[in-house]
Structure formats: structure tokens, C-alpha cells
Amino acid sequence: MRVVLTVAGLELKAAGRERLAIVLLAVFLGMVLVSSGIGWATHHTVTSVFNETVRVTGQKLVNPFDRVSSLDSLKNTIIYIVLIGSLLAIVAGTRSSIRDRKAGVAELIFSRPLGNWSYAAGKLIGVQVWLGFVLAAAGVLSWLSVWLVTGQVLTSAATASLLAFFCLAWLFLAPFTALGLLAGAYSHYESTALLIPILIWVAFTFVIPQLGTAEHPTALLNPVPSAVSTSGAFFQFNRSILQPIAITEHFKHAGSVFLGLAGAGSRVVGGDIASIIALGILGAALFVFVSSRVAKRDLYE
Amino acid sequence: MFLCPPEWLKGIYMNSPAMVVFRKELKDATRSPFTLLLVLGLAAVIILSLAVASIEFHSKVADYQRYIHALKAAGGSVANLPPTFFALQLLRSSVEYLEIIGAIVAVVMGYGLIAKEKNRGTIRLLFSRPVTGAELAGGKLLAVAVIWGVVLALLALVIFAALGVIGGAALSGVEVAKLLIALSLSWLYLFAWSAGAIALAGGTRRLGTALIAGLVIWLVVVLIIPQIGDTMDPDNQVPGGLFKSLQVNKAHEKAVLAHFTGYESTRNLLEETSLSKRFERAGFAYLGVKEEFNQRSLGYIWNNQWANVAWLAGVSALAAILALIVNSKRRLLRKE
Numbered sequence: 001m002r003v004v005l006t007v008a009g010l011e012l013k014a015a016g017r018e019r020l021a022i023v024l025l026a027v028f029l030g031m032v033l034v035s036s037g038i039g040w041a042t043h044h045t046v047t048s049v050f051n052e053t054v055r056v057t058g059q060k061l062v063n064p065f066d067r068v069s070s071l072d073s074l075k076n077t078i079i080y081i082v083l084i085g086s087l088l089a090i091v092a093g094t095r096s097s098i099r100d101r102k103a104g105v106a107e108l109i110f111s112r113p114l115g116n117w118s119y120a121a122g123k124l125i126g127v128q129v130w131l132g133f134v135l136a137a138a139g140v141l142s143w144l145s146v147w148l149v150t151g152q153v154l155t156s157a158a159t160a161s162l163l164a165f166f167c168l169a170w171l172f173l174a175p176f177t178a179l180g181l182l183a184g185a186y187s188h189y190e191s192t193a194l195l196i197p198i199l200i201w202v203a204f205t206f207v208i209p210q211l212g213t214a215e216h217p218t219a220l221l222n223p224v225p226s227a228v229s230t231s232g233a234f235f236q237f238n239r240s241i242l243q244p245i246a247i248t249e250h251f252k253h254a255g256s257v258f259l260g261l262a263g264a265g266s267r268v269v270g271g272d273i274a275s276i277i278a279l280g281i282l283g284a285a286l287f288v289f290v291s292s293r294v295a296k297r298d299l300y301e
Numbered sequence: 302m303f304l305c306p307p308e309w310l311k312g313i314y315m316n317s318p319a320m321v322v323f324r325k326e327l328k329d330a331t332r333s334p335f336t337l338l339l340v341l342g343l344a345a346v347i348i349l350s351l352a353v354a355s356i357e358f359h360s361k362v363a364d365y366q367r368y369i370h371a372l373k374a375a376g377g378s379v380a381n382l383p384p385t386f387f388a389l390q391l392l393r394s395s396v397e398y399l400e401i402i403g404a405i406v407a408v409v410m411g412y413g414l415i416a417k418e419k420n421r422g423t424i425r426l427l428f429s430r431p432v433t434g435a436e437l438a439g440g441k442l443l444a445v446a447v448i449w450g451v452v453l454a455l456l457a458l459v460i461f462a463a464l465g466v467i468g469g470a471a472l473s474g475v476e477v478a479k480l481l482i483a484l485s486l487s488w489l490y491l492f493a494w495s496a497g498a499i500a501l502a503g504g505t506r507r508l509g510t511a512l513i514a515g516l517v518i519w520l521v522v523v524l525i526i527p528q529i530g531d532t533m534d535p536d537n538q539v540p541g542g543l544f545k546s547l548q549v550n551k552a553h554e555k556a557v558l559a560h561f562t563g564y565e566s567t568r569n570l571l572e573e574t575s576l577s578k579r580f581e582r583a584g585f586a587y588l589g590v591k592e593e594f595n596q597r598s599l600g601y602i603w604n605n606q607w608a609n610v611a612w613l614a615g616v617s618a619l620a621a622i623l624a625l626i627v628n629s630k631r632r633l634l635r636k637e
Contacts, residue, residue: 217402
């Protein structure tokens, strides 16, 4: 365990030196600010539209925004985590593995009495820990931004939901970190080390949901999970087969439930979390299994 | 004899430093698994999306037939027309894949061309020869243009075959022309992203920063700005629509929205600054995805879309010029 913590500590140090963690922090905070800014602009406009409608019609109307969740202004964060969060986790993982191979450290490390498990677990924990710091900062900023947008401090229940959402986001990024680490350890070229996990990410984010719903790729960028747009048996069959591995859809569903979004559907999220954890474990296991064998491979560029 | 290029042109091709870099990049592209993966990956998503669109269309036809059957059995009269098949409309998802995935792959490609020289240390070796930064960037830009040209030509073959086999459609001459125009627009779009990434990788001291900056720009241009249009639409803020939930009629809706023209104009203006949105609008117009342009003449589509095409061409040229300027010897030789 001490070895695992040493590798994780070195990973954190290296991330700090590379400034990648700082750049990622800036991206995530920017992402939250954009999401909140859009939320504020729309909230403000909808309230004005509602007031104007009351004035024009002369009727006594109930503001439909009153029924919307207090965390609604953060709904775009779901899709930003699916897209940019997972991509950045891939980049972080890839660069972490490539860094060791480029510096020739991988060979040195595996010449020591160090198990595959210790090295791989240390790497994964190291990257996930600093991704956790980044998400924690994004969570705090989200809490503050909702306060600013709605003018009300979040209740303890809403704060707990927000906390659950960011914990889920942290879990969701783990399979992508493992995928990046794996590709970085395996590939002979840095460009293919990035391209292969990006293609796998495309499959999880767009192709698998499209095969089960017939939705167009841009429609899949909605924060709430996609529904089947046709009654075709082909899509129903695909959906039942591919459902367990469609982790982006699972994250969108569970995230929508935690943020209390309308259109989230069923409130049960156990299956979603189980799928995300299962793929995280699979990715980590694969990385553990192959890391010592492939991390010493030649890197041509 | 007529096909043989003049000596001076041969001289430029063989001896100019930019051309040497260009030829080297093409050789690297044929050796690296990146190009093969790129073609296979994009071909796979295009074939899958075509298959999904085709199966979805047949499902809709079957749904319509069931509806007609039930309606006739109940003694009702048929008012709705059956779904009509337009082969090019099956390519909607393919355009969206090129818009979203093609762009990010183009960023990785452009970044990789500069990153490999820095990582291998060959950048120092290159500049020990009489070559300028602009020549180096020029050779790489030319290579990117040719690689994307070849990739899209291969994808065109995949699309023609897939439309025939999966969609069961034979394209007319005009449809082929529209498809080729849409693919040319894709070339401009993808080249712009790769050229932008070459500029970023050359302009930043740290390669990691260039890659993250490229991803962030991709996020803003491809996702955030186009999404603003939908997200900031007041009527999209409440499930079922704001005005429907308030039970407000069209006349009152118009009267209310007349007070928010500034907001609406800003929303549209923001959308129009996105290269992806411009590409999508022009691509959808030529493929007839938007009903307004379906089965229309090339002249009609051009008259409505020239601004989007000009925008694409302008941004591509700007990205290329930026890459040529930014990739100076001094910048490329900086230590991380």
C-alpha cells in the first residue's frame, strides 16, 4: 500500500509541475461559469417574459419557473462533464503514461520489486485524486453560482444533491482516466495514444446511444437521457443489449435525477451507478493487467 | 507529354523546403496507424449512422402502414401523407459526426504534426538546415490539406457504396453534385481545425497547454455556442414550452416576444459566430436535411448559403495564415 501511495504522490507532484492540473481546473471552473451564466441569462429572461405575459394578457398566471428545481441552472454541467470532463480525463491519463515512457522512467520502475497492481493503482489514484480536487472546486463554484442566479442560498437537501452529483461525476471520469492510462501505456505513438481512446469515447457517447435510440448526434448533447424515437424492434433490441455499457446515458440519467431536472424519468439510479462503477473497475483491471508488459514498449514520437 | 509538369515546377516540388516537409509528412501518414485508424473510425460511424437512419425510415413507414390500416378498419379517412424517402437526408448524422468528431480528430492531427517534432527533438535538426518556420508550417499545412482530401475522398466512396447497399438508393447527377459540395465544405471545416491546432501547438511553449487549449476551443465552438441557441430560448426553459404551459395564444406570444428582440438577436448572433453552426447550416442545406432546401436547385441553395460558405473559407484561410505566422523558428525552438 505504501508503494501505491508513493506512486500516487509522484503522480500528483508531476501533475503540479506540468501545470496540467491548473489548466484543467481553469477549464472546469470556466465550464461551471458558462453553465451558470447561461442559466442566469435564461432565468432572468424567462422571468421578464413571464412578467410581460402577465401584463399583456391581464390574467393571473402561475410562474412555471417556480416548479423548476433550484439546481436547474446547472443542467448544462451534465453534458460538459460527459464531453469535456471525460475527454480531459483521457488526456490526463494518456499524458501520465506517456510521460513515464518518454522519460524512460517506466523501465526503471519495473526493474524494481514493484507489482503491476501497485504501479497501476498508484497512477489511477494519483490522477483521480487531482481530478477530485478539480471537481470539488467546480462543486463549490456551482453552489455559489446557484446562490447568485436564484438569489437564494441552497437548502441542505439541494446541497447534498449537488454533492452527490459531483461524486457521481468523479466516478464517471474513472473509466476514462483508466482508458487514457491504458492507451498511453500501450501505443507506440502519442497521436494514436490520443486517437484510440477518443474513438472509444465516441462509441460510448454517440454510437451506442444512437444504436439504441435512433437519435442524431447533436440531439444526444441534451443533458437529459435520450428516449427511443421510433417503435422499431431493431432499436428496442439494441437498447436492451447495449443498455449496461451506455455509461454516458447512465450518467445523464443519474445526473438529471440528482439535479432534479424535469424529464429525467425514473428516480432509481442504482443501475446507473453500478454500470459506471463496473466499467471503471474493468478499465482499471485492464490497465493493471497490461501496464507492466506494455509500458516498456518503444515510443516512436 | 502534355501531362508532364514544366521543369521549374518540378524544381519547386523537389527542392523547396516546404515541399520536402510536405513529402515527408505524406510518407509519415502512410506509415503511421493514425491515418488508417482515422479513416476506419470515421467510415465506421458513417456506415452505422446511415444504417440507423435507413432502419429508422423503414420503421416509420411500417408505423405509418399500421396507422393507415387501423384508421381504415375504424372507417376513418386518411389525411396524412406517408414518409417520403430522400437519400441525401440519410446523411444528416454523418454531417453531425464530421462536425463534432471530425473537428476533435482534426485538432489531434494538427497538434500531432508539431508535437512529434518537438517530442523527438527533430525540430532542432530541421532548423539546422536552411528552412524557415513558415516553410515548415507551409509543408505541414499542405500535407494536412492533402490528407483530409484523401480521407474525405475515401469517405465519399464509403457513402456512395453505403447509400446503394444500405439505403437502396441510386443518386441522380444533381444529388451527386450536392453530396460532393457537402464533402468539400467538410474539407474546409476539418482543414480549419487542423490548421488552428498547428498554430496552437507552435504558438504555445508547452504542448500539453496547446492540446488542452485546442479541446477547450473545440468545446466552445462545437458545443457551447451552438447550444446557447437552444438553451437560451425562453420557450425551451419549461417542459412542453413556456407559452404552452401559460396557455398563451400565438398573438399574445408575438406581442410579448416583440419586447425581447434584442435578446433574440444576440442569441442568433452568438450562434452565427460558431464555425460548426455555419458548417452545419450549409451542409444541411446542400443535403436537403432542412425541408426549405430539399429538392431545390444548386443556385437557390447557393444564394441562401453563400455567407456560410464564405465564413468557412475565411476561417480556414485565417487559421492557415495564423499557423504560418505563429510557427516561427524562435517559438518552435523554445524549451518547455
